[in-house]
Amino acid sequence: MDRALTLALRGPAHGPNPRVGCVLLGPPAPTGDRPVLGEGWHRGAGTPHAEVDALAAARARGHDTRGATAVVTLEPCNHTGRTGPCAQALLAAGITHVEHAIPDPGTTSGGGAQTLREHGVTVTTGTRAAQALELVRHWHHALTHHRPWVTLKTATTLDGRVAAPDGTSRWITGTAARTHAHTVRATVDAIAVTTGTALTDDPALTARTPDGHLAAHQPLRVVVGHRDLPPDARLHGAGGPLLHLRTHDVHHVLATLHEHETRHLLVEGGPALAGALLTHGLVDELHAYLAPVLLGAGPTAVTPFGITTLADAPRWHTTTTHRLGDDLLLVARATPT
Numbered sequence: 001m002d003r004a005l006t007l008a009l010r011g012p013a014h015g016p017n018p019r020v021g022c023v024l025l026g027p028p029a030p031t032g033d034r035p036v037l038g039e040g041w042h043r044g045a046g047t048p049h050a051e052v053d054a055l056a057a058a059r060a061r062g063h064d065t066r067g068a069t070a071v072v073t074l075e076p077c078n079h080t081g082r083t084g085p086c087a088q089a090l091l092a093a094g095i096t097h098v099e100h101a102i103p104d105p106g107t108t109s110g111g112g113a114q115t116l117r118e119h120g121v122t123v124t125t126g127t128r129a130a131q132a133l134e135l136v137r138h139w140h141h142a143l144t145h146h147r148p149w150v151t152l153k154t155a156t157t158l159d160g161r162v163a164a165p166d167g168t169s170r171w172i173t174g175t176a177a178r179t180h181a182h183t184v185r186a187t188v189d190a191i192a193v194t195t196g197t198a199l200t201d202d203p204a205l206t207a208r209t210p211d212g213h214l215a216a217h218q219p220l221r222v223v224v225g226h227r228d229l230p231p232d233a234r235l236h237g238a239g240g241p242l243l244h245l246r247t248h249d250v251h252h253v254l255a256t257l258h259e260h261e262t263r264h265l266l267v268e269g270g271p272a273l274a275g276a277l278l279t280h281g282l283v284d285e286l287h288a289y290l291a292p293v294l295l296g297a298g299p300t301a302v303t304p305f306g307i308t309t310l311a312d313a314p315r316w317h318t319t320t321t322h323r324l325g326d327d328l329l330l331v332a333r334a335t336p337t
C-alpha cells in the first residue's frame with residue numbers, strides 16, 4: 001500500500017478526480033516474496049483509472065494476472081463515467097483479492113467492493129487509511145459535503161493587518177512567501193477574490209514560476225461581487241478561465257463551483273469574503289503568511305464574523321509551519337486530521 005500511495009502522488013493534485021495508485025501482486029514465490037506484476041496510477045480526469053493502468057502495465061510485461069492481488073489506495077469504482085468500471089476490469093483479469101485503503105464515498109462510483117465480493121473476490125480495506133484519505137482530501141471533502149474544500153490565504157503583518165492606514169499594501173510578505181503562494185496556486189482548482197479586491201489590487205490570479213512564466217496548470221479565476229471589471233483588468237489576460245459570480249451569497253458561490261467540479265478553492269481576499277465564509281463555517285484550511293512587521297493600525301485580513309467573546313472563537317489545528325525568508329507560513333485546519 002505504501003508503494004501504491006507513492007504511485008498515486010504522481011497524479012495531479014488538482015482536477016475533478018482523485019489521485020489513485022495501484023500495485024498488482026502475483027502469488028507468493030517459494031521465497032515468500034510476492035512479485036510485482038504491474039503498477040499504475042491515475043493521471044487526471046478522462047484518463048484510465050489506476051487499476052486499469054496497472055492491468056495494462058502487467059499485460060505489457062506479459063504477466064498473467066489470474067489469481068493476483070490488487071492493492072489500491074481507493075475502493076475500485078463500479079460505474080461507467082468518463083471511463084469504464086474498474087470492478088469489471090479486475091474481474092475480467094482474474095484478480096482474486098483486492099486490498100483498498102479507503103471506501104469510495106461517491107454515490108454512483110462506489111460499491112465496487114460489493115460487486116467484487118459477489119463474484120467471489122476477497123476484499124479487505126483499511127490499510128494506510130489516514131494517508132489515503134489525505135491524498136484525496138479535497139476530492140473526498142467535495143463528494144461528502146457537496147462543496148469544494150476552502151483554503152483561506154492571508155498575508156499579514158504580525159498584528160494581522162493587510163494594509164497601512166494610507167492603503168499601501170505592496171508588499172507585506174517577502175519574495176519567498178510570494179513564490180510559495182504561487183506553488184500553491186498551481187495545485188488548486190480555483191482562486192477567488194471579491195470585485196473589491198480585483199478593482200483595488202488588479203491581480204492576475206495566475207500561477208507563475210519564480211521567473212515569471214505561467215505554470216502548466218492554471219486555476220479557474222473567480223471574481224465574486226456585482227461590480228464590473230474594467231476591460232483592461234489583468235484578470236482578462238492570459239491564465240485560467242474567468243468566472244464572474246454577481247452575488248454576495250457564499251453558499252451560492254460554493255454550490256456553483258461544485259457544479260464546475262471544483263474540489264479545492266483558494267480564497268485570496270478580500271476581508272469581507274473571508275468574513276462571510278467564516279460566518280458560515282465554510283473555511284476548511286488557513287494559509288496564514290506572517291511578515292515580521294507591525295503596523296498598529298490599518299485594515300485586517302478578515303471582517304468581523306460574529307465573535308464577541310474569546311470562548312466563541314474557533315480554535316484552528318496547526319498542521320505545518322514553514323519558514324520562508326523572514327516570513328512564516330502557518331497552515332491550520334478547522335478540524336483535526
Ligand code: AOF
Binds near residue numbers: 081083106
Ligand atoms: C479516478 N482514478 O484511478 C480511480 C477512480 O470520471 P471517471 O469516470 O474517471 O470516474 C471517476 C471516479 O472513479 C472517481 O470519482 C472515483 O469514485 C472512481 N475511482 N477515479 O479518477 C482512479 N480508481
Ligand code: ZN
Binds near residue numbers: 050076086
Ligand atoms: Zn475505476
